[in-house]
Amino acid sequence: MATIIINFKAYREGSGERAVALAKAVREVAEKADFYMAVAPSFLDISDILRNVEIDVFAQHTDAVGYGSNTGRIPPEMLKEKGIRGSLINHSERRLRLADIEFLVSRFRELGLTSVVCTNNVATTQAAAAFSPDYVAIEPPELIGSGIPVSKAEPEVVENSVKAAKKMDSEIRVLCGAGIATYEDVVAAMDLGADGVLLASGVVKAKDQKKALEELVGLR
Amino acid sequence: MATIIINFKAYREGSGERAVALAKAVREVAEKADFYMAVAPSFLDISDILRNVEIDVFAQHTDAVGYGSNTGRIPPEMLKEKGIRGSLINHSERRLRLADIEFLVSRFRELGLTSVVCTNNVATTQAAAAFSPDYVAIEPPELIGSGIPVSKAEPEVVENSVKAAKKMDSEIRVLCGAGIATYEDVVAAMDLGADGVLLASGVVKAKDQKKALEELVGLR
Amino acid sequence: MATIIINFKAYREGSGERAVALAKAVREVAEKADFYMAVAPSFLDISDILRNVEIDVFAQHTDAVGYGSNTGRIPPEMLKEKGIRGSLINHSERRLRLADIEFLVSRFRELGLTSVVCTNNVATTQAAAAFSPDYVAIEPPELIGSGIPVSKAEPEVVENSVKAAKKMDSEIRVLCGAGIATYEDVVAAMDLGADGVLLASGVVKAKDQKKALEELVGLR
Amino acid sequence: MATIIINFKAYREGSGERAVALAKAVREVAEKADFYMAVAPSFLDISDILRNVEIDVFAQHTDAVGYGSNTGRIPPEMLKEKGIRGSLINHSERRLRLADIEFLVSRFRELGLTSVVCTNNVATTQAAAAFSPDYVAIEPPELIGSGIPVSKAEPEVVENSVKAAKKMDSEIRVLCGAGIATYEDVVAAMDLGADGVLLASGVVKAKDQKKALEELVGLR
Numbered sequence: 030m031a032t033i034i035i036n037f038k039a040y041r042e043g044s045g046e047r048a049v050a051l052a053k054a055v056r057e058v059a060e061k062a063d064f065y066m067a068v069a070p071s072f073l074d075i076s077d078i079l080r081n082v083e084i085d086v087f088a089q090h091t092d093a094v095g096y097g098s099n100t101g102r103i104p105p106e107m108l109k110e111k112g113i114r115g116s117l118i119n120h121s122e123r124r125l126r127l128a129d130i131e132f133l134v135s136r137f138r139e140l141g142l143t144s145v146v147c148t149n150n151v152a153t154t155q156a157a158a159a160f161s162p163d164y165v166a167i168e169p170p171e172l173i174g175s176g177i178p179v180s181k182a183e184p185e186v187v188e189n190s191v192k193a194a195k196k197m198d199s200e201i202r203v204l205c206g207a208g209i210a211t212y213e214d215v216v217a218a219m220d221l222g223a224d225g226v227l228l229a230s231g232v233v234k235a236k237d238q239k240k241a242l243e244e245l246v247g248l249r
Numbered sequence: 250m251a252t253i254i255i256n257f258k259a260y261r262e263g264s265g266e267r268a269v270a271l272a273k274a275v276r277e278v279a280e281k282a283d284f285y286m287a288v289a290p291s292f293l294d295i296s297d298i299l300r301n302v303e304i305d306v307f308a309q310h311t312d313a314v315g316y317g318s319n320t321g322r323i324p325p326e327m328l329k330e331k332g333i334r335g336s337l338i339n340h341s342e343r344r345l346r347l348a349d350i351e352f353l354v355s356r357f358r359e360l361g362l363t364s365v366v367c368t369n370n371v372a373t374t375q376a377a378a379a380f381s382p383d384y385v386a387i388e389p390p391e392l393i394g395s396g397i398p399v400s401k402a403e404p405e406v407v408e409n410s411v412k413a414a415k416k417m418d419s420e421i422r423v424l425c426g427a428g429i430a431t432y433e434d435v436v437a438a439m440d441l442g443a444d445g446v447l448l449a450s451g452v453v454k455a456k457d458q459k460k461a462l463e464e465l466v467g468l469r
Numbered sequence: 470m471a472t473i474i475i476n477f478k479a480y481r482e483g484s485g486e487r488a489v490a491l492a493k494a495v496r497e498v499a500e501k502a503d504f505y506m507a508v509a510p511s512f513l514d515i516s517d518i519l520r521n522v523e524i525d526v527f528a529q530h531t532d533a534v535g536y537g538s539n540t541g542r543i544p545p546e547m548l549k550e551k552g553i554r555g556s557l558i559n560h561s562e563r564r565l566r567l568a569d570i571e572f573l574v575s576r577f578r579e580l581g582l583t584s585v586v587c588t589n590n591v592a593t594t595q596a597a598a599a600f601s602p603d604y605v606a607i608e609p610p611e612l613i614g615s616g617i618p619v620s621k622a623e624p625e626v627v628e629n630s631v632k633a634a635k636k637m638d639s640e641i642r643v644l645c646g647a648g649i650a651t652y653e654d655v656v657a658a659m660d661l662g663a664d665g666v667l668l669a670s671g672v673v674k675a676k677d678q679k680k681a682l683e684e685l686v687g688l689r
Numbered sequence: 690m691a692t693i694i695i696n697f698k699a700y701r702e703g704s705g706e707r708a709v710a711l712a713k714a715v716r717e718v719a720e721k722a723d724f725y726m727a728v729a730p731s732f733l734d735i736s737d738i739l740r741n742v743e744i745d746v747f748a749q750h751t752d753a754v755g756y757g758s759n760t761g762r763i764p765p766e767m768l769k770e771k772g773i774r775g776s777l778i779n780h781s782e783r784r785l786r787l788a789d790i791e792f793l794v795s796r797f798r799e800l801g802l803t804s805v806v807c808t809n810n811v812a813t814t815q816a817a818a819a820f821s822p823d824y825v826a827i828e829p830p831e832l833i834g835s836g837i838p839v840s841k842a843e844p845e846v847v848e849n850s851v852k853a854a855k856k857m858d859s860e861i862r863v864l865c866g867a868g869i870a871t872y873e874d875v876v877a878a879m880d881l882g883a884d885g886v887l888l889a890s891g892v893v894k895a896k897d898q899k900k901a902l903e904e905l906v907g908l909r
Contacts, residue, residue: 039319045330072292073323073331090321098394098450099259101310101343103293110265111293123321124786127779131813153791156816159853174318197819230318344566347559351593372600373571379596379637417599479759485770512732513763513771530761538834538890539699541750541783543733550705551733563761614758670758 030065032164032204032225033215033245034087034145035232036117037070043233048074051232052082054239059084062246064225069117072103079112087145088116093129105136115143115163117227121170127156134160145204145227154190158197164204165194166227172207174230179207180217191222210235212247250285252384252424252445253435253465254307254365255452256337257290263453268294271452272302274459279304282466284445289337292323299332307365308336313349325356335363335383337447341390347376354380365424365447374410378417384424385414386447392427394450399427400437411442432467470505472604472644472665473655473685474527474585475672476557477510483673488514491672492522494679499524502686504665509557512543519552527585528556533569545576555583555603557667561610567596574600585644585667594630598637604644605634606667612647614670619647620657631662652687690725692824692864692885693875693905694747694805695892696777697730703893708734711892712742714899719744722906724885729777732763739772747805748776753789765796775803775823777887781830787816794820805864805887814850818857825854825863826887832867834890839867840877851882870895872907 035055037043043051048070059066067085070078075086092102108116118133119125125133130146137144144162148154149170157165167190172179180187191203202224209215210231218226228245235241243249255275257263263271268290279286287305290298295306312322328336338353339345345353350366357364364382368374369390377385387410392399400407407425414421422444429435430451438446448465455461463469475495477483483491488510499506507525510518515526532542548556558573559565565573570586577584584602588594589610597605607630612619620627627645634641642664649655650671658666668685675681683689695715697703703711708730719726727745730738735746752762768776778793779785785793790806797804804822808814809830817825827850832839840847847865854861862884869875870891878886888905895901903909 036320039314039316039322039324039327041316041326044316044327071323071327073295073327073333075293076296088321094259096259096261096264099342100256100337100340100449101308102259103291104259106261107259107264107291107293113293117320119787120320121788122319124788126784127787127790127813127816128781128784128809130787131810131816135812149788150791152795152820153787156787156791156819159816159819159857160812229320339567341568344568346564347567347570347593347596348561348564348589350567351590351596355592369568370571372575373567376567376571376596376599379599379633380592413599476760479754479756479762479764479767481756481766484756484767511763511767513735513767513773515733516736528761534699536699536701536704539782540696540777540780540889541748542699543731544699546701547699547704547731547733553733557760560760562759669760 030063031219032202033064033066034204034227035066035068036089036227036229037068037233038089038122038229039071040233044071044074049077049081051238052078052084054242056082056084058239058242058246058248061248064246067114075111075113085114087114087143089120090123091116091118091133093125093132105133105140105142108142109140115145118144118146118162120147121149121168121173130157131160134162148190151186151189151193155193155197158194158201161198161201164202165190166204166206168206168227175208176210177208178210178214178217179205180209180214180221182208184221187218187221187223210241211244215245250283251439252422253284253286254424254447255286255288256309256447256449257288257453258309258342258449259291260453264291264294269297269301271458272298272304274462276302276304278459278462278466278468281468284466287334295331295333305334307334307363309340310343311336311338311353313345313352325353325360325362328362329360335365338364338366338382340367341369341388341393350377351380354382368410371406371409371413375413375417378414378421381418381421384422385410386424386426388426388447395428396430397428398430398434398437399425400429400434400441402428404441407438407441407443430461431464435465470503471659472642473504473506474644474667475506475508476529476667476669477508477673478529478669479511480673484511484514489517489521491678492518492524494682496522496524498679498682498686498688501688504686507554515551515553525554527554527583529560530563531556531558531573533565533572545573545580545582548582549580555585558584558586558602560587561589561608561613570597571600574602588630591626591629591633595633595637598634598641601638601641604642605630606644606646608646608667615648616650617648618650618654618657619645620649620654620661622648624661627658627661627663650681651684655685690723691879692862693724693726694864694887695726695728696749696887696889697728697893698749698889699731700893704731704734709737709741711898712738712744714902716742716744718899718902718906718908721908724906727774735771735773745774747774747803749780750783751776751778751793753785753792765793765800765802768802769800775805778804778806778822780807781809781828781833790817791820794822811846811849811853815853815857818854818861821858821861823862825850825861826866827863828866828887835868836870837868838870838874838877839865840869840874840881842868844881847878847881847883870901871904875905
């Protein structure tokens, strides 16, 4: 089953009470659709969503530290303890150092957390795949929030990223992101070999979020 | 009334269910003591504490951004919406750039959030005071977690920080931190002109947190 | 005598052999003009300029470290040893943490180096002035490289920055930057109380750098 | 021919006039030894070494930017223009983000510069090798400056790093570093499959640098 992860970013439309409502909408659509759907809300909203909605929750970022004197940081162990499923790692808006990505993927594996490493091109996808994360998510930075789907604008980037990742480790699942908004975009991504999509504004900033979700999974 | 803020850092002893229990202990001690007491837990635990404990909650860090495409970041507006009282800014374990400190203090003032800017010596205390935050908290880095109270080891740093801050703006309240663990330390800080203390390990990593809190406020 | 510092940034037009040629042009113009003129070239070009041109050279950045295991970093002591006059600190394209700015200004004073702390508004100018650097250089980020002189666009920012800095320490010299290109801009800055200007593109990216320099100091 | 790169770090013993003298010593030893030897001095000393010593010079760091408004940054193009051979990239004391490492290796290839990507374990070595740099240099951080040679303390790390890198691209040359000081260490590294070593304190902080260099290459 293909994967769809919705990144709420720090959008006002995906914060506070609206975060819980949006997570509920994702849950309802997921029940009717043929996709595994998960959400990545703000740290501050994770607990409220976990309490109110039966859905897999990802953090948007995790810090490459352990428990300890790390004011303002979130170690992997905290995700585990809270019942969080995993985390985006190295999102284009929160890039990490190579050694820290490796630390996090490795620690996630030990803790049974799901790692989703974001990358920006074929070469960084292959490099990230060397760590055998659960997912790599390729998002060409110039297309993020552009409304132009990567699957159309740069199909060869998606195709070659899939090849590069699976060559390193055939079990890695590859998501693609940037500009994805419609079912057509999702299908195009799958046709290029992707195992799903990571998206944000296409749903979170839509006038009607529920409708956007239904369109995304082909229910409209 | 003097202020005591307990920073839970990313300590295991102050995370998850233990964070809520510790916040409750702080609340119970505060009711019997002559101090204004607040807590600064992990982002992930803030919501659970706000729901279960009647206490002022501070974030340990806030990012110098607004709502928007800022994956993994926490803008000031999110704190406001969640009912969070304010935030530590520029903690020694999460140092910020000068321009970002100014942005945050300024935005907090507009939003009615309480700013607690951490500093490391007299000169940076005076510089931070130029922004007129609600609090500055002076913590000599070499004493953090040392068990040696700043009020004993470097009384002149506390005294001169108080003078430097109040000269810039007489309404700024000055906290001191680093090595504080006992009522004697708190009284010594007040005698040097401080309006309270910011502390972490002295309480969070104590064998008996409740007992440590009672000792801190002079109830034992 | 008023000060003019030319920041070569990482402009191609101010790199390599062109850096030495530009420094020579600044030197020649300075001899005829009524200004103290200095240059801030790339780390890589500093030695060649010092060897070939009799002019005060500033680094564009210095790291808040000492001699030691700091690969890729430039400690203040190295500037001193090379015969470099001082450094820009906290330029808008190389922002520093509050504690690091204080460390650098303090260390520069001990070593007899000249500190030029860049700031972005009145509040950060006052904060930086708390460290008593030799210069503060106020540059509203939105005007940098804009061609619109800060002295015209936001005269009150220059005026209030001068007041805020001199109130903290009357000996601090205040430069203003962003959009400065003509003698008229320089005079306007001085009329607002500034002790000089910091500029970059107006000279370095000019078609005829020598002519731009002559215009800047009123020789044309 | 095996490679030896000497990193001068920001050591006082490898700065200013001492940097030029040390580079000369390396050059003299290289003439008698069976190694390709190069130096990586501070940005500030590169020009003086290039002018006075016939030796390949590497930067200790390069920034992932191009020519332009990048105050305090060193773009790859500047290295090229100065006649610098290449650069260390991602040294443990100057870690970079994954996307920036990829950008630099890729840009170095276009410009004909030699890339030496530093890594901390087998997994990051394999990831870096995905970019096909000229060299990867594996240095377990816990052994840097320890005096305990990696080739003895963790021979399997060197061996597996060599395998991981060559599997990705058989032409990549693998250096190892951390704790290397004697000819015996160098030979041990080569026996494990390494193509050379990267070292710093073992030479730069030696009482007699020339003697240390001669010992390193087996001339004593």
